[in-house]
Amino acid sequence: MRLARLGSMHQSRLSFMRILTRRMACENWKFSRTAFDMDEKGIGRAIYRVDCPQRTYSLVAFSHDLPDEMRSDRVIAEAWDATFALLDGVPDETDVERLEANVPLQEAGRYSERELVVSRANRSSRLWEHVAAALAAGMQPDAEQLNAVGYLMRTTAVYGSGKFGAVDYACVRERPEFAAPFQAEMLIVYLIRAFVLDLVEHVARCRGGKQAVPLNRDTARKLGIGNATGLGMAPFIVNHAALFNNWIAAREEAIRRVRSVPTATEAELALFFDRLQRSEVMVREWCSGHPVQRSKVERLQLDLQLIKARIEDCPIGEHCPWDRLVEWSEAALSEEGQECLTSLILEPYGTIVDELSERMADPDDGDFRIDGSMSLAETCRLLRGHYGWALEIDWTVPEETARAWYISEEKLEPRLGERHEEDIAEFEQPLSPGRDAARAYADLERWSPGEQVAAFLLKHPEHRHVIRRVQVCRTAPYAEIHDNTISASMLPIDMLRAKLSFFGATHFDPKSDRWVRIRMYAGAPYPGELDPGNCEDWIYPEVVA
Amino acid sequence: MSRSLYEVETIAWKAARGAGYPWGIAEEAASAMRWLAGRGIDGCPQLASLLERTDGSNLDDWSPDPGEIWSAPGGALCPLLAGAALSDHARRLQQCPLEFGRLASPVLFLPFAGWAAARIGASLQVSWSGGSSFTDGVRLALQVDLGQEFDGMLVAVSGEMPEARVGAGRAFPDSRAWDRLGGFARRVHAPASETSRRFGAGAVDGIDDD
Incomplete structure (x- = not known):
């Protein structure tokens, strides 16, 4: 992720x-x-x-x-x-x-x-x-x-x-x-x-x-x-790792189920094609002044054409059609296009997808108790599995730690500062799991693999927050973003986009690298107009002849 | 004033960090305060006292040394550090009771006993000179107000689970203790500067023009 x-x-x-x-x-x-x-x-x-x-x-x-x-x-x-x-x-x-x-x-x-x-x-x-x-x-x-x-x-x-x-x-x-x-x-x-x-x-x-x-x-x-x-929203997906895992896991399971569908009926294909065409309208109306987003939208327009052409060239009724389409997209489309496609293939399959919404909350409200009896060998194995990317980063390079997340005194607003230029490091929030995991790993390596987490944390309470995250990953494989959240090149709007897409937002229009405008409920029937016939497809604008 | 449990959790998290605890222990403080509040106990006065005592000191002095009696090199144990050690070593309780030495702000220790109980699937009795409490992780039986400090505590598996406290969905923290915690919590906030105000949140002039 x-x-x-x-x-x-x-x-x-x-x-x-x-x-x-x-x-x-x-x-x-x-x-x-x-x-x-x-x-x-x-x-x-x-x-x-x-x-x-x-x-x-x-x-x-x-x-x-x-x-x-x-x-x-x-x-x-x-x-x-x-x-x-x-x-x-x-x-x-x-x-x-x-x-x-x-x-x-x-x-x-x-x-x-x-x-x-x-x-x-x-x-x-x-x-x-x-x-x-x-x-x-x-x-x-x-x-x-x-x-x-x-x-x-x-x-x-x-x-x-x-x-x-x-x-x-x-x-x-x-x-x-x-x-x-x-x-x-x-x-x-x-x-x-x-x-x-x-x-x-x-x-x-x-x-x-x-x-x-x-x-x-x-x-x-x-x-x-x-x-x-x-920025206030960006730390949310780091601070609510188990919850965010459940969102991603539900979506991934939905995609897996649809990719397993052996054959698509005419009606399912027609519905997919309808939503695809209406997505074109939505993307045409998606204006952004932000250069990165603008080029992503332009590429998405092309991607939607490529999907249409692919379906026309290779009729997709049989032999796990959605699986083949998604597999094709991995080389043929941009990430924006791939993600759009995976959302679109879910559209005809409410009967196997919608029930997954019941799994998206976190019943523990973020509370996770550390298992002190876990061996350090197992802890290191988990850490390498989920933070291997972080162990490969040279954290002494200034660009890798260029940013620091902090909360301003003023209205308690989360902000992002330049660590090497401002006096903010002492106020840094724990929003760099990758760096912290690498630090913990350096100490873990000095311990015997047969020892337990309980003994390690007694000597190293400073690693407690990251050991908790490592253990969360054991049952929540999508809990952690596999990227450096404090590097000079990190775009906070990526974190905002992830959360807002789960809200159901459209027309993402970043105004800088750290804040974004969106639309909610554009196309939705108003109270009194809503019925089972229009409660699903309202988000896709009608194709105007 | 009535507070949400989220507010209790948040002020504890920030205050513990503001007082110099590592983030992972601050997380424990937050969960512990919420656990207590959800059982109708205001942990704010004891947390505020604890942070005032540990502020500026070496936390190693407050951390338990495992032994026959888990006690602190500096005299009194911190209930957050000792509590974390208890819940991490919960499985030892299946073999024998664990004894802790002198302990500051002891009410804050009880949630950790609760989590240890949940971990091993048994009720635990926490005893001290003149009283005891029982918990199975969800329920807490505690009939007396705990003082500021105990000479020692014994945690042992118990077959008993007396009548538990009624659960609470709101907290009613002592307002003076709340303000004392607020003082520690503010330490995690960076002072506002014109640079951070303008650029820290990504704002530039003219953002609100449409």
């Missing part, structure tokens, strides 16, 4: 957004807007209610008057256009007052066990005004401008799992709707998207009166919610 490959991953049937829309449609979740108290500028509060089979949740939204100069995607921002909480149950007036005093403050607020997720969003200044003005004037907004941005608001943080006092994931994980990872976070974003559409139409109505028109439904559906993701 190399960074370049992680940085080429695509959404699939196992993405968390798609797991949620599938469940919402199949269980016929009910949505209603129970409050919408906004003034003519769109400032006020709204409540959206969601009824799933056993429980009710509510989005409580606050819309603010934010001066343009305060609009920032950075975590260090202190005010936003809109702020949100996802509440367990239905809020009464006391709850709303409590939330009103805290949610607009985001990280500076306090939350209770009633709150599942807290989030905020900013308007796209490019698009919001254009859409509001057009609708107010009785016109539809310009399609080109809509496509270029893709969303009216973008979230800049989505906080769940016990942050700032909100409920711990462990307290709700037994609920079927939250069994897969990040489902509450995906739910709040889905509801925010509905709120944003309501809000822009409200503002247009207030401005234009009778002249105003609603946004065309097909146009509205293309709009997603944007998201700006920075």
Whole structure:
């Protein structure tokens, strides 16, 4: 599992957004807007209610008057256009007052066990005004401008799992709707998207009166919610090694199952071909100003053509067709193309793939107890197996340790510094498993292989964190990124891309080597429109004749 | 104030590291505090006291020397270092009890006894002068408040598992202890500088123009 490959991953049937829309449609979740108290500028509060089979949740939204100069995607921002909480149950007036005093403050607020997720969003200044003005004037907004941005608001943080006092994931994980990872976070974003559409139409109505028109439904559906993701997310996949392993393992198992399918039916082939063609549309609309991503997208366009040509040249109905196609892709396509293809082949096989979503959470919540009775011979064998790449790196070369991950005092934002140029080494976070494994190995080699981990750690507590990771790898083979996470050439956006692809994000648009903008739910049916017939393929745009 | 277990875990992780413990021991401190909080025990006052005592000292002085009685060269054992040693050496308990010498902040030792119990699939009794506690890894029976320091502790396999404490989904840490831990936790944060503010997170001017 190399960074370049992680940085080429695509959404699939196992993405968390798609797991949620599938469940919402199949269980016929009910949505209603129970409050919408906004003034003519769109400032006020709204409540959206969601009824799933056993429980009710509510989005409580606050819309603010934010001066343009305060609009920032950075975590260090202190005010936003809109702020949100996802509440367990239905809020009464006391709850709303409590939330009103805290949610607009985001990280500076306090939350209770009633709150599942807290989030905020900013308007796209490019698009919001254009859409509001057009609708107010009785016109539809310009399609080109809509496509270029893709969303009216973008979230800049989505906080769940016990942050700032909100409920711990462990307290709700037994609920079927939250069994897969990040489902509450995906739910709040889905509801925010509905709120944003309501809000822009409200503002247009207030401005234009009778002249105003609603946004065309097909146009509205293309709009997603944007998201700006920075370095804060990158350490996640290192810090949650067992969880990340489960995501990759589920995806790998899905690919293995589909590659084992002996023959593909006409219907399965047709569905694959449909998604392939619609992927072409998605990739054509995927604009990025980042030179690395731009060339990857250009190559992906070519790769999709190569896949089509391959299928036309060698009809693939029989003899493990998907296995042969994937094998061919390993030499014929870029990593971006290979990863796109492996996601695409899962599409016709919901019956054998979708159940794997139940294995993607980490039942131990990251807690892993070291087995002190493991021999050092076995420990070294595991370490060589999972960190052999790190043992080959010369860690005395400055470029190999050029970076250091640290947390800034300022709003506790994770940052990446230049170790050899700034005084940050003493604040370094344990986010370089490769270097640390190499250090541990150097000491392990001085011990007798017959000794046990318990004795080694008593003398070397400084290696405890890495010995834990080594042992995690015994049952979690995808727990570790096999790349140097502190080298001068490392691209943090690769780590962001991996996680965001599992969310189900599209249109990755890196803005530097360390932060990226994406779209979420672009194409998704809105609450009330979702049904079992459209809950799967919404992520693939329709081919326009 | 009510806190999530995640918050308890996080402050313990940072505070232990801030006080100079290796990352792996800081991870143990985090898990231990969460384990206690999940059983309705506020470990914050004892963790804060421990970190104040060990801060700036040589941790080897607080680490157990294996022997008939596992004790610390410096006088008192650190419950995180001794606890980690206990859970790492859990299988020895299948042969004989393990005895530990003078121990600081003893409540922090109990989660490790729990993990040792889970490792060998048995209940363990942790005894000290004037009291004892039982755990099978999931459940914890503890009826008394533990003091700041014990003269010694004996950990032994037990057939008993008395009525356990009720589980808790929220923590109610002592606010003064929380603030003391916060002081240690802040040490892991790098002071903000204009360079790090502008470039550390990858920002450049004009990023929010659309």
